[in-house]
Amino acid sequence: MTFTVESNGLVVARARVYDGSGKERRPNGSGATESDALVALQEAADVMVGKVLARRTPLTTISELATAWLKTAYHDDDPRVLRQRREQTVDGYASVIRAHIIPRAGAIPIADITADRADGLLIDIAREKSVMTANKVRNVLSLMYDWAIQQGLFTAAGSIQQTRYGSVVVANPIRATRRADEPQTVYFELDAVQVKYILHLIREVWPERHRARYPVGRRPNFKLLADYILITLGTSERTAEPIAIRFEDVKFEAVEQADGSLTMEVLVWVGGTMVRTRSRGLFRQDSPKAERQKRWVRVPQFAAKVLSELVADHVPDPERNPDDVLFTSERGHPRDASALGGLMRMFRREFEPELLAIGVDAEHLTFRSLRKAVAAAVSDTAGVEVARDLLGHSDEAITEGHYAKRPELIVEVAAEALDKVFAGIDA
Template sequence: MARPKRAVGELGKVTYSVEPNGLVVARARVFDGSGKERRPYGSGATEAEALASLQEAADVVVGRVLARRVELTTIAELAERWLKVAYHDDDPRVLRQRREQTVDGYASVIRAHILPRAGAIPITDMTADRADGLLMDVAREKTVMTANKVRNVLSLMYDWAIQQGLFSAAGSIQQTRHGAVVVANPIRATRRADEPSTVYFELDAVQVKYILHLIREVWPERHRARFPVGRRPNFKLLADYILITLGTSERTAEPIAIRFQDVRFEAVEQPDGSLTMEALVWVGGTMVRTRSRGLFRQDSPKAERQKRWVRAPQFAAKVLSELVANHVPNPELNPDDVLFTSERGRPRDPSAVSQLMRMFRREFEPELLAIGVDAEHLTFRSLRKAVAAAVSGMAGVEVARDLLGHSDESITEGHYAKRPELIVDGAADALDKVFAGTDA
């Protein structure tokens, strides 16, 4: 009786030989995807290492379509493999790999919430109802937003597991050579938590002037009276940062990444013949921190398409001109030549500026409430919302969209700028012109 033909990708009889230098070489025959017999080999210090090397060579010869997949059993193993491979591979189909700080964020969610609760659970045991219970526990013990982050990371992990062949994309429960496997992403069947409604934030000129008055004049005196000696908060930094954020609508870590070459001044002739100096700011970077690189300037904002020139209003142009005038290049400590630097000449950390804002809110919560500003909502992101509200109200949501760098007006309206309540006024004027005389 004839011997059955080997399956495509299946190794034939493995033979071993020892080279004069002591290296073990393993050889075998294998059929590739076209049915042609190939003869790969592998080497190693031992027969086991040589066999593993041979199998890797066979996988390359046969093609990735038949390459063996790594067998993973627990969620902890899946998470470890996913973080190493999913966003750091050499897949030519991926034009833009996930940024390092994004992967660091995924790792933080896994380390803080997923592994302590479900790390030892076999991946096939994570059903939709169990995953839903896990997310409910996270929402109760932490926050709704944290639960949604956990859901997102788990879903990405299981999508990758399906793509790797550990799960099937159709059916219910499937028996494989590795045992029974879940056949679809169970996380997608869980309920996504409802996040709190967007809180719109608006400021007028009087409120801004009073906030700056508190920062520049009241806070220094109060702090000096309470702490006669010791290091003082950088009051000027916070005031300047607020003005630039209001003038450019940049995200929290973007103003601190403005470089000397990112500011351009132009002389503009006014209708009365006088000249004024206007400032243009290039929004083209942000400061980020990762575990491997520490603090550095990323050469793009949140997304590459959001790079843009912004014409700064006079109050922001004044701050920018002062920063440019006082700037001292230092290629060693400040290689990117950013304008906001520490006392030692290094780029500032965005977290330090955010900490200043938190200190100010704690110190002046009663005063802020007295002028109609909820201290809890006074953040740099809320200042960006205030810019969106002011610009959309005066110039339209399209201008606000371009200023904020959004790709779609719905993002601006959904998260930053309220749709005006009396939009029918403009419609009535248009209808009167089009249908004039119909009531005669």
């Protein structure tokens, strides 16, 4: 590609390119500056042979690569990509880049990151932060380098890099690093007595203790935490999914029993989650973690009672609650999962000795651990297949590997299993 300046001051860019059949083409473009001429040349080449002259931004450092890659990750218009990354996912990438990658490696030239050097960086992060943080950094760095290779900024194959062991040939240097082994899953099982005592602490002991300690001022929402624990145990939903349950997502069905009596059963549609992004703030996403995980769940009686109360007390407010969710704040807006997490942490700090006395490690009492408790209860009673369907997993191996052990006893319905395991917890 060459640039020449005509007598009238116009800059002309010329290039020699080859189309798909190998035929030589010579597009050109002109403009007031070299940049303008290059744009015109690119447009002319696009018409002739396609995007063979796509503009490449010279990137030299990890910081520059991260900035350029994030722009693409947020706004990927490639027609070959059927499912774009969700904005909250890219927000997570941006957070990892901002907190760990740029402070530690932002000024390093991208060609100087060898597998050996990257591995040392990940070891330091694992020691200073956590193994999970190191794996997140590794994942983001690998995605960045894959994109750099695709952009022609880094050789995909045959790159010779010098390490302390000599010259090695690599492609993406991050892929040659070791992924850290994360801690083994802690199986968390709660029985009805433990859950009943936890609810007793939240509903009765905590309000009295807090009132005695702080006679005036805002009080924690004790009822919200208790209701949320029951809903989580009854539906096995992830932390931000119960607060996304809408009025229309709850269905009541009358079922005739063998003795002729009627009972009311409650079905919940697990079809959304509350998320927060930098651009949109808090909003309801119209699918759980994955689209395929949408499902109807018949809930046990203890959760049906809470849902019935929420439905009965619900007042539509299109302005403040446009999605018509059941869990709302005092001002009528949708709830944020972070506030519920804060409530749970506050409870754990307040009652750590009492929890330890009943065999519950306060550190492991989280909404995610309650989901594990549901999986363990259902798989032990109804089978891992039922637990898989209840949790919305695509594979039993996921359920077994992260949430539940394979049981020996098999029955049919998850709600019946939960009513059996947690009978009387809301008495």
